[in-house]
Amino acid sequence: MIAPDRHARSFRIAFAALLGSLAMLGPFAVDTYLPAFGGMQAALGASPLQMQQTLSAYLLAFGVMFLFHGAISDSFGRKPVIVVSLVVFTLASVGAALATSVQALILWRMAQGISTGAGIVVGRAMIRDLYGEDDAQRLMSMVTLFFGLAPVVAPIVGGLLFEAFGWQSIFWFLAAVGLVLVVAGARLLRETLPEEHRHSFHPRALMIGYREVGASRPFLLLSLAMGFNFNAFFLYILSAPMFLSTHLKLAPTEYSWLFIPSIAGILVGSQLSGRAAGRLSRAQTLRRAYTFMGASAVANLAYSLAFPPSLPWAVMPIFFYALGSAMAMPTISLTTLDLFPTRRGMAASLQGFVSGMINTVTAGVIAPAVFHDTRWMAAAMAAMMLTGFVCWRMYYAGTRH
Numbered sequence: 001m002i003a004p005d006r007h008a009r010s011f012r013i014a015f016a017a018l019l020g021s022l023a024m025l026g027p028f029a030v031d032t033y034l035p036a037f038g039g040m041q042a043a044l045g046a047s048p049l050q051m052q053q054t055l056s057a058y059l060l061a062f063g064v065m066f067l068f069h070g071a072i073s074d075s076f077g078r079k080p081v082i083v084v085s086l087v088v089f090t091l092a093s094v095g096a097a098l099a100t101s102v103q104a105l106i107l108w109r110m111a112q113g114i115s116t117g118a119g120i121v122v123g124r125a126m127i128r129d130l131y132g133e134d135d136a137q138r139l140m141s142m143v144t145l146f147f148g149l150a151p152v153v154a155p156i157v158g159g160l161l162f163e164a165f166g167w168q169s170i171f172w173f174l175a176a177v178g179l180v181l182v183v184a185g186a187r188l189l190r191e192t193l194p195e196e197h198r199h200s201f202h203p204r205a206l207m208i209g210y211r212e213v214g215a216s217r218p219f220l221l222l223s224l225a226m227g228f229n230f231n232a233f234f235l236y237i238l239s240a241p242m243f244l245s246t247h248l249k250l251a252p253t254e255y256s257w258l259f260i261p262s263i264a265g266i267l268v269g270s271q272l273s274g275r276a277a278g279r280l281s282r283a284q285t286l287r288r289a290y291t292f293m294g295a296s297a298v299a300n301l302a303y304s305l306a307f308p309p310s311l312p313w314a315v316m317p318i319f320f321y322a323l324g325s326a327m328a329m330p331t332i333s334l335t336t337l338d339l340f341p342t343r344r345g346m347a348a349s350l351q352g353f354v355s356g357m358i359n360t361v362t363a364g365v366i367a368p369a370v371f372h373d374t375r376w377m378a379a380a381m382a383a384m385m386l387t388g389f390v391c392w393r394m395y396y397a398g399t400r401h
Contacts, residue, residue: 004344016139018188019126020146021181022082022119025089026062029112030055030179030363031154031237032192033170036162045169046102056364057106061113065355069121070349071206078122078129078193083185085118090178097171110172120332121352125344128337129192134278140330141274145266155240156259197342209346219339221395223351227358228388229293231366232381233325236318237262238363239371247374248310261315265322273327283396285331290389292324295381304378314374323380332392 033040040052040355043211092111099105127139161169213219236243244250244258269289275284300317307313333351340347362384370376 009041012135013142014188014286014390016142017146018122018184019119020143022086022123022185024145024146024150025119025177025181026116027150028369029089029116029174030058030153032158032161032174033167034206034238035159036167036170036242039162040105040167044099044102048105048109050102052364052368053101053108054106055358058109058113059356059360059363061110062117063094063113063353063360064303065114066117066121066349066352066356067210068349069118069352070125070345071209072345073125073193074209074345075198077191077198078126079189079191081118082122082189083182085115086178086182086185088115090175090182093175093178093229095169095389097168097175100376108244117356120349124333124348125338126192126357128334128341128344133338135336136334137330138274140377141270141277144326144329145270145272146332151372153259153263155237156265158257163261164392167394169210186394193345194337199257209343210350213340213343213347213350218363218395218398219336219347219350220287220334220354221398222332222339224358224396225388225391226329226336226351227355228384229325229328229332230355230381231358231362232293232297232384232388233318233321233375234260235362235367235370235381235384238367239377241379243377244373247339248314257311258318261319262322265319266326267338269326272323275331276327280332282335286328286392286396289328289331290392292327293385294324294389296320296324297385301375301378301382304375309374321385356358 037051041047041048065305069081069085089112092108092115095111096105096108097110123143124140127136127143130136131139157173158170161173224399240258244254248257250257269292272288276288296317296319300321300371303313332369333348336351337344337347364378370380
């Protein structure tokens with residue numbers, strides 16, 4: 001997709017919209033069906049544990065495949081990886097819609113998870129293939145907007161589809177989205193990695209690359225920082241049925257009490273990140289982002305310890321945390337990719353793998369352990385934010401020596 005007009009505003013917006021749509025696919029496939037958990041459990045005769053396994057299996061496959069999407073794209077090009085993955089996702093979504101048992105659903109969810117990470121990983125590498133630091137941060141901010149909106153928009157869409165047409169309609173919807181993206185990717189995407197810049201797919205060459213990237217202390221610190229930053233917010237999205245229905249006594253049609261502040265925070269944070277490009281250093285941008293995240297996490301914990309949950313106070317800290325998280329994500333992503341300019345795909349893969357594993361632990365262990373009590377939820381949010389901050393500070397301290 002290297003074109004003379006790639007710096008034109010219209011091109012950048014269209015490019016960001018397409019890559020953002022690809023990035024949305026992974027979290028969208030997670031969160032769209034959350035409002036239908038109860039109905040699916042009854043329809044399939046499944047236990048609560050089995051329903052949780054449909055989520056955990058997806059996230060596990062999603063996280064493991066992050067190891068390979070970028071490395072494959074470094075060898076065979078960016079576009080083929082994206083298009084093939086979209087075809088697999090579309091077919092897996094059809095299989096999930098037709099599933100008649102929870103075991104079949106778990107298998108198709110794994111197939112979805114195997115395919116959806118390609119858009120996130122390869123899209124980040126494509127941006128850095130084409131653009132310098134400032135333009136890349138602006139574009140990454142636009143993609144982050146799409147990626148961040150997915151966890152909050154998806155449950156609204158899923159809830160409406162479930163109430164109107166039943167749980168299968170959610171997966172038919174995902175299949176339709178996948179099909180649209182297959183066509184768009186095949187027709188509109190252009191290759192951004194020239195042949196001469198590609199790496200061998202030989203196992204020995206791959207292992208050398210994985211060792212070079214994965215053993216890097218700065219890389220691991222940045223990847224952990226981004227994963228924990230996001231999951232402190234993602235915890236509330238994963239726990240939405242319990243947080244909103246049980247603790248705040250809201251009906252499914254009132255879930256916007258959580259999602260609208262989340263959307264607003266992501267919108268503002270993405271705009272601030274884009275405006276910071278070329279004006280603030282990366283360290284200055286992250287200091288401001290962590291100020292928002294830290295203040296909101298502390299306020300959330302203090303409120304949860306002092307008062308029973310009620311609206312609007314229980315959701316106000318989510319807005320400010322989402323703002324800070326969306327502001328930090330593009331900067332950390334670009335900083336990570338820039339550690340390995342000749343292996344951006346592999347760096348994006350391993351970064352996504354680290355984040356994906358944190359997602360899996362959050363969904364399968366942390367959220368179920370804390371969502372019964374808003375005080376524990378707030379404590380978990382603060383602990384994950386603090387962990388992310390410490391990782392970033394350790395990275396920053398290392399760069400100053």
